[in-house]
Amino acid sequence: MRRGSWCAHASRPAGRAAGAHPAHRQRLPGAHRGPSAPGCGLPRRGRGDGLPARRGWRLRPRRHPHAGAGRSFHRHALGQRRGDGDHPRAPARQRAALGGAGLPVGRRPACRPAAPGRAGGGAVKRLVLLGGGHAHVHVLDRLAAERPGGVEVVLVSPHARQLYSGMVPGWIAGEYAIEACALPLAALAARAGVRFVQQAALRLDAGARCLWLADGSTLEWDVLSIDVGSVSRGAELPGAAGYALAVRPLEGFVARLDAALQAAAASPHGLAIVGGGAAAVELAFACAARLRGGGAKGPALQLLGAAARPLAGMPAIVQWRAAALLREQGIRWRGHSRVVAIDAQGVRLDCGSHLPAAQIILAAGAAAPRWLGEGGLATDAAGFVAVDACLQSLSHPGVFAAGDCAALPQGRPKSGVYAVRAGPPLAENLLRALRGAPLQAWSPQRRALYLIRHDDGAALGAWGALGWWGRWSGRWKRRIDCAFIARFGGG
Missing domain, CATH: 3.50.50.60 (FAD/NAD(P)-binding domain)
Structure with a gap:
C-alpha cells in the first residue's frame, strides 16, 4: 500500500485466535467504554483521546x-x-x-x-x-x-515540572522544545492553594x-x-546501572540523552534500543531522525524485542507497516532477542550471543x-x-x-x-x-488508542482490531498532545 495513505483493517494480531482478542471477548457486566486520553508517547503505550x-x-x-429490578x-x-x-x-x-x-x-x-x-x-x-x-x-x-x-x-x-511522555519523542526528533512538553507542577499547585514540596x-x-x-x-x-x-523494566539487569540509559524516570532520561546520542554517532556500533512495544518503536523513529541530522545517513541503530515482530499484540497490518518503516529508516529489527546482561561493549542475549553497541537505551516496559x-x-x-x-x-x-x-x-x-x-x-x-x-x-x-509518531509527520494508529497510518493521524496526535498541555497551562 502507498506510504502515507489511510488504511483501516479489522484484522487481529498475528498468532492470536479470534476469541482471544479483547475485541472478540464477551463484554463484562458494568463495563463502559469511554474516550481515550492524550496521544501515545514514551514510555507508555496508547496515548490518545x-x-x-x-x-x-x-x-x-x-x-x-x-435487590429486585432496581440498580444501584x-x-x-x-x-x-x-x-x-x-x-x-x-x-x-x-x-x-x-x-x-x-x-x-x-x-x-x-x-x-x-x-x-x-x-x-x-x-x-x-x-x-x-x-x-x-x-x-x-x-x-x-x-x-x-x-x-x-x-x-x-x-x-x-521536579517542579512534569514532562508529558506523549511529546518527548517529538522533542527528540526536533519537533518541540522541551519546555513545550512540560506541565508546570509548581504553578498548578500554587493556583490550587497546595503546598509544594520539591x-x-x-x-x-x-x-x-x-x-x-x-x-x-x-x-x-x-x-x-x-x-x-x-521505572524502566530491565534496569535491574547486570550492568544496566552503569552502561544503559533507562527511559524512566523521564527527567533523568532527557538530561542524559544528548550525550548518549553523540557517543552513538561517534561509534561504528551505534545505538541499541531494548524493547519492541509502542514506546520503543516510537523512540527508535525519533532517535533515527535525530542521528540522521540534516538528512545524512546516521550510525547503526538496532531495536531488540522478545517477539517475532515489533508492536506485538497490535493488529497485524500495524505490525507489518511498522516493520516496513523501520527498514526504510535504516533501523534493524532483531526479534526473539531477550537481553540478560549489559556491558561496556553491548548486550548479551539469552542465547549466549553478544551484540555490540556503543549506547544502550532501555524501553522494554514498566516496572x-x-x-x-x-x-x-x-x-x-x-x-x-x-x-x-x-x-x-x-x-x-x-x-x-x-x-x-x-x-x-x-x-x-x-x-x-x-x-x-x-x-x-x-x-x-x-x-x-x-x-x-x-x-x-x-x-x-x-481499549486504548495507540498513536505512534514517525519522523515524516505521519503516525501509526491502532484501536482494538483496527489499524491505520497516515499524515492525518500525525496531525491528530499533535492536536491531542498540544491540547492536553495547553489545558493545564504548559507549553
Whole structure:
C-alpha cells in the first residue's frame, strides 16, 4: 500500500485466535467504554483521546444480589461488612497475587471511606499527593475549582515540572522544545492553594501513615494518593546501572540523552534500543531522525524485542507497516532477542550471543519502584499498588493510587490512557474520603488508542482490531498532545 495513505483493517494480531482478542471477548457486566486520553508517547503505550463519542468518566452501576429490578451504584459506608455473595471479586490474577499479602484470597474489600488518621475531631486533615503524574494533574485542577475546608493539601515531587511522555519523542526528533512538553507542577499547585514540596520520596510506612523524603524530613498524612509512575523494566539487569540509559524516570532520561546520542554517532556500533512495544518503536523513529541530522545517513541503530515482530499484540497490518518503516529508516529489527546482561561493549542475549553497541537505551516496559512494595501496602505480583474499583488500596483505606504505579482490578495495561482517565474519579474519591462520604467505583475503558509518531509527520494508529497510518493521524496526535498541555497551562 502507498506510504502515507489511510488504511483501516479489522484484522487481529498475528498468532492470536479470534476469541482471544479483547475485541472478540464477551463484554463484562458494568463495563463502559469511554474516550481515550492524550496521544501515545514514551514510555507508555496508547496515548490518545480515543473515540469522540463520549467524554468524561462514568460510574459503574452494579446490581445488589438481593435487590429486585432496581440498580444501584457500588458505594459502601465505613465499617460495613458484606456477605460473600455480595462482594465483587477481583480478577484471578490479582487474587492469586494477593494471597500472601494477608488478604482473604478470592475477596476484595469494598470501596469505603478512608479510616480515621492523624487528625481527630475538628483538626485540620492532611492530604498528601505523592508524585506529579497525569492523574494528580487532574486532582490539582479539581482542587483549584473546589477547595475543601479544613484540609491541608501537600504535593510531593522531585521536579517542579512534569514532562508529558506523549511529546518527548517529538522533542527528540526536533519537533518541540522541551519546555513545550512540560506541565508546570509548581504553578498548578500554587493556583490550587497546595503546598509544594520539591523532594523525592525514599520510603513510606503505610501503617504509621508517614513518608520519608530525600532531605531527611518526614511527612504524615490522613489521606495519601500515590501517582509516581514507573521505572524502566530491565534496569535491574547486570550492568544496566552503569552502561544503559533507562527511559524512566523521564527527567533523568532527557538530561542524559544528548550525550548518549553523540557517543552513538561517534561509534561504528551505534545505538541499541531494548524493547519492541509502542514506546520503543516510537523512540527508535525519533532517535533515527535525530542521528540522521540534516538528512545524512546516521550510525547503526538496532531495536531488540522478545517477539517475532515489533508492536506485538497490535493488529497485524500495524505490525507489518511498522516493520516496513523501520527498514526504510535504516533501523534493524532483531526479534526473539531477550537481553540478560549489559556491558561496556553491548548486550548479551539469552542465547549466549553478544551484540555490540556503543549506547544502550532501555524501553522494554514498566516496572514498579521497589520502595512501593516495602511500605506495607498490598501489591500485585509485579510490585504495583493493588487498588479496587475506587482506586483505593486493598490493604489500607487511607491510601489511593493511580497511573502506572497502580494495579487496577480490571487488569488494564500500563498506558497513559488509563493514567489520564483515572484523574477525575481519583479527585472525586479523594474529596469524598476527606469528608467521610461513600466512594464511587470507576470502570476504565477496555481499549486504548495507540498513536505512534514517525519522523515524516505521519503516525501509526491502532484501536482494538483496527489499524491505520497516515499524515492525518500525525496531525491528530499533535492536536491531542498540544491540547492536553495547553489545558493545564504548559507549553
